[in-house]
Amino acid sequence: MKSVRIIPRLDIKGPNLIKGIHLEGLRVVGDPHSFALRYYEEGADELVFMDIVASLYGRNNLSRIIEQAADRVFIPITVGGGIRSVEDARHILRSGADKVAINTAAVQRPELIGEISREFGSQATVLSIEAKLVGPGRWEAYTDNGRERTGLDVVEWTKRAIELGAGEVLLTSIDQEGTRKGYDLDLIDQVTQAAPVPVIASGGLGALAHVSSVLALPRCSAVSMADVLHYKRLSLSDIRKTVRDAGMTTRIA
Template sequence: MNRRLIARLDVKMEHLIKGIHLEGWRKVGDPKGRAKLYYEQGADELLYMDVVASLYGRNNLSGIVREVASEVFIPITVGGGIRSLEAVREMLSAGADKVAINTAATQDPDILRAISDTYGSQATVLSIEAKKLAAGGWEAMTDNGRNHSGRNAIEWAAEGQRLGAGELLVTSIDQDGTGRGMDVALISAVAREVDIPVIASGGVGSTRHVVDVLKNPDVSAIAIARDLHLDKYTLADFRTACHDAGIMTRRVKGEQGA
């Protein structure tokens, strides 16, 4: 099975941004132009997250998604501030293939079942922003990592699968934006508990970090942000590292081994 390399684009208003620990954002580019670049580099999917959606009560990415979807022909997932079936319909109509739900699901878990029943589990992604606890384990946070849900992140992942999520996006708040490596223990703990695809996010700072996580056969994908936005690496660099480590990814025409 090919593992997926996903370009993650966090957006504030019309700006592509990147922070550390899901805060302290700085502008790093254009979310439309970068999406097209990553598509040309062979991204398997795009992940758009509206980082201020919870503050304003709605996701504002439909315009960006509509424009990008007309030129980019890979799956697009959209998250941030999606709280209703109507909001899901709006995003899917704009060209998204999946929606990622976090805060709304912690407040009303049945929204996952409703989305799955209406649009299919393949369109339903549970986003978990996990923060390590001093006593051990991880808590699922909400509102782009600002608020506590009181939910154990690993247990919440399993419940999300039961409620109809077809995929999990697991972001380590502690590692996000640091470039110090991913929380391998967190990702592995989630992957052991579920049978649906797991996307790991937060902490990539080298090609080695991607390989370290994808060595686990239960991890389906990596979402990469900072190192792509800052042009430290291209998606080809990550694919090459995976191939050298015996990890299968999609072959891209023109690249060595393709």
């Protein structure tokens, strides 16, 4: 029986939890710690924290927020944004994270993926991809919260990063993110078929039918969401029930 992870995503700017559309037009939602604690208590499998301005300033500023969360949240935590070195990764992991997600720095220097993987294990090394449709069945990887083009084909970049040591992929559709129109199924299907590691589908969840659609893809086993939880359009129990009704298992019954 297929096991599915349900993973709330918290995008952070300074001290605030924020949310945008297509990774732009950011609005303050509230205090990230209170939201993280709520999602943990409601049965999230994992949490993702992304410092969405870290690449602009060259460092991740989430250590205090992660320390707070790790003190009361006892599920795996992934942290991304501005992680440019093994030392940056070590600092975030010591703050309480279980995994680090890298995007901009990995594009600039792919060897970083292997360095972090060798030091902390592939299970702690997550490749974050911001994907934008650029042609029929073709997506380009972007960096800096969807602002900068890389020229990298998403599927080929995924394969290369996994060969270098990435043990998981956080795949965000820029086109769908924040729209509540559903996940980019074609994108997710192509990447999951090419990736022998877990892929977290992110960007676009707006209705329970979208959960069913993405999990019908044979190799998709993790879904991330933000807007629908932050604004209480759906609950984690709703999503969990949808997963179970589809004949799949979740961590919380």
